[in-house]
Amino acid sequence: MAATKEELAAFMTAEFPQSKTVIEAVGDMGATVSLAVGHGELRPGGTVSGPTLMALADTALYVAILSEIGIVPLAVTTSLNINFLRKPAGNGRVIGVCKLMKLGRSLAVGEVSLYSEGSDEPVAHVVGTYSIPPGATPSRPAR
Amino acid sequence: MAATKEELAAFMTAEFPQSKTVIEAVGDMGATVSLAVGHGELRPGGTVSGPTLMALADTALYVAILSEIGIVPLAVTTSLNINFLRKPAGNGRVIGVCKLMKLGRSLAVGEVSLYSEGSDEPVAHVVGTYSIPPGATPSRPAR
Amino acid sequence: MAATKEELAAFMTAEFPQSKTVIEAVGDMGATVSLAVGHGELRPGGTVSGPTLMALADTALYVAILSEIGIVPLAVTTSLNINFLRKPAGNGRVIGVCKLMKLGRSLAVGEVSLYSEGSDEPVAHVVGTYSIPPGATPSRPAR
Amino acid sequence: MAATKEELAAFMTAEFPQSKTVIEAVGDMGATVSLAVGHGELRPGGTVSGPTLMALADTALYVAILSEIGIVPLAVTTSLNINFLRKPAGNGRVIGVCKLMKLGRSLAVGEVSLYSEGSDEPVAHVVGTYSIPPGATPSRPAR
Numbered sequence: 360m361a362a363t364k365e366e367l368a369a370f371m372t373a374e375f376p377q378s379k380t381v382i383e384a385v386g387d388m389g390a391t392v393s394l395a396v397g398h399g400e401l402r403p404g405g406t407v408s409g410p411t412l413m414a415l416a417d418t419a420l421y422v423a424i425l426s427e428i429g430i431v432p433l434a435v436t437t438s439l440n441i442n443f444l445r446k447p448a449g450n451g452r453v454i455g456v457c458k459l460m461k462l463g464r465s466l467a468v469g470e471v472s473l474y475s476e477g478s479d480e481p482v483a484h485v486v487g488t489y490s491i492p493p494g495a496t497p498s499r500p501a502r
Numbered sequence: 503m504a505a506t507k508e509e510l511a512a513f514m515t516a517e518f519p520q521s522k523t524v525i526e527a528v529g530d531m532g533a534t535v536s537l538a539v540g541h542g543e544l545r546p547g548g549t550v551s552g553p554t555l556m557a558l559a560d561t562a563l564y565v566a567i568l569s570e571i572g573i574v575p576l577a578v579t580t581s582l583n584i585n586f587l588r589k590p591a592g593n594g595r596v597i598g599v600c601k602l603m604k605l606g607r608s609l610a611v612g613e614v615s616l617y618s619e620g621s622d623e624p625v626a627h628v629v630g631t632y633s634i635p636p637g638a639t640p641s642r643p644a645r
Numbered sequence: 646m647a648a649t650k651e652e653l654a655a656f657m658t659a660e661f662p663q664s665k666t667v668i669e670a671v672g673d674m675g676a677t678v679s680l681a682v683g684h685g686e687l688r689p690g691g692t693v694s695g696p697t698l699m700a701l702a703d704t705a706l707y708v709a710i711l712s713e714i715g716i717v718p719l720a721v722t723t724s725l726n727i728n729f730l731r732k733p734a735g736n737g738r739v740i741g742v743c744k745l746m747k748l749g750r751s752l753a754v755g756e757v758s759l760y761s762e763g764s765d766e767p768v769a770h771v772v773g774t775y776s777i778p779p780g781a782t783p784s785r786p787a788r
Numbered sequence: 789m790a791a792t793k794e795e796l797a798a799f800m801t802a803e804f805p806q807s808k809t810v811i812e813a814v815g816d817m818g819a820t821v822s823l824a825v826g827h828g829e830l831r832p833g834g835t836v837s838g839p840t841l842m843a844l845a846d847t848a849l850y851v852a853i854l855s856e857i858g859i860v861p862l863a864v865t866t867s868l869n870i871n872f873l874r875k876p877a878g879n880g881r882v883i884g885v886c887k888l889m890k891l892g893r894s895l896a897v898g899e900v901s902l903y904s905e906g907s908d909e910p911v912a913h914v915v916g917t918y919s920i921p922p923g924a925t926p927s928r929p930a931r
Contacts, residue, residue: 377542399520409579410557417552436552437895438917440583440726440869442754442772444747460770461730465894466866466919468728470756470770484746484756486728486772488867490895580752581774583726583869585897585915587890603913604873608751609723609776611871613899613913627889627899629871629915631724633752663828685806695846695865700839722838726869 360386361429367422370430380418388459389469390423393452393476405449407482412453413441416471416485419457424467424489427459433492434467440486447482448475465491503529504572510565513573523561531602532612533566536595536619548592550625555596556584559614559628562600567610567632570602576635577610583629590625591618608634646672647715653708656716666704674745675755676709679738679762691735693768698739699727702757702771705743710753710775713745719778720753726772733768734761751777789815790858796851799859809847817888818898819852822881822905834878836911841882842870845900845914848886853896853918856888862921863896869915876911877904894920 888898
């Protein structure tokens, strides 16, 4: 790993002070994040808004990538595809489990399953791609 | 049209009071929306955050669909695919131009091009699908 | 399960006689399929063509869905999103492993990881959605 | 333009001799292609198979990119997202109209609308991304 959970948490707090996402774990080409659902994340019907889920998944991908390549702020999302599968619970936390499928020299691709805490049925599934700036060498051999 | 711009604006204000999105125009299987970029929408580097763009595109799709089928709050996003194309300007507004490609009895599909105001090069492009609840008859013949 | 591997193989042979896809396994909301790569599936550089991978993933999704809901020929693909991750081997077989993430009354969503036989690094990853015709009741409670 | 329609047609015939796609027009960051639907492209119900539509869209993107950057065989598809909108006619031709939305130094993004000839309602819509090899300088200023 090129950045620890603690280093990533400090970076996220400094760079994205308004973010409420918590990094639960990183490592092994993946990351787990969580978000406590509050009033600002709800939409009519007492469910979590789609943009909240997209933002959480995007953060999970970003954290998973930075944990492998080190803290390279210039990594940027190039695409994100989300499928909404079930209505999330409006109380409790949402958990995002990210697994990177490819970490190349210029492009990373990963998937994120999002869960309402306590359920093992995903509420949404995301596939995202990130552009990695030149020179940000992956911490493991290209695969 | 099954709902006017004014009816949709009143509905959005009532249901999504925290949304800052402005409906600029609706009609002809489409909608144009705008968002003034403020501090909460920025990310490091002075650009507009990805989730802000996704949320704006989602609203454009929702408004375009409701303008055709009438105000049916139960229409929900089932998927959203975004490609980030260029760095948005951190000042000024973001404009979203939505065009519906299909408006069926149970599924609507549309695309949204997002622009920094004053530029004709899109900053992002979205394709989204919405599930339409049974009985929400489209206002025009199925195509 | 609402259709066995043998029933599905017979159905595929009857309906898609030109398909070379082999059903390896079905069950537990998933399916595994394989395709022997021949001259028709290759493209310049000795790799497997993208459309070949897309077709294999689409078949994996179709077989996984039919194994759950029974042989309902009217299930149709509504969307397919593929990310190409690594160059597939031009010899040997391609394996597609599908897992359904949602099997609702009108919509099914699944993912497929595609591998060159003998490697555990995916060459491509697909998320697809299928529309299920009314009345094709899933074989398990809606989830 | 860095490659004419005639140069592209000769290249496609040489490199993809099995392809039946016809290049109708290229230029202005776009391309139009067509495919005569034959027995091999049909599926049960007399409609055009999904993989046929995906392959046609992929070719449209490839041709549009090569028309701008010149004939660079190493450009490869990195992702493709298709939404199936209407049942294509099983007779006649399918037309693919591609428009590039971004042509950067390392990544191109474009959309393709697919039509049954004679109809102006798209049967499918594709967004695809291509990786462009280093040194393949675009023929126009980066935008």
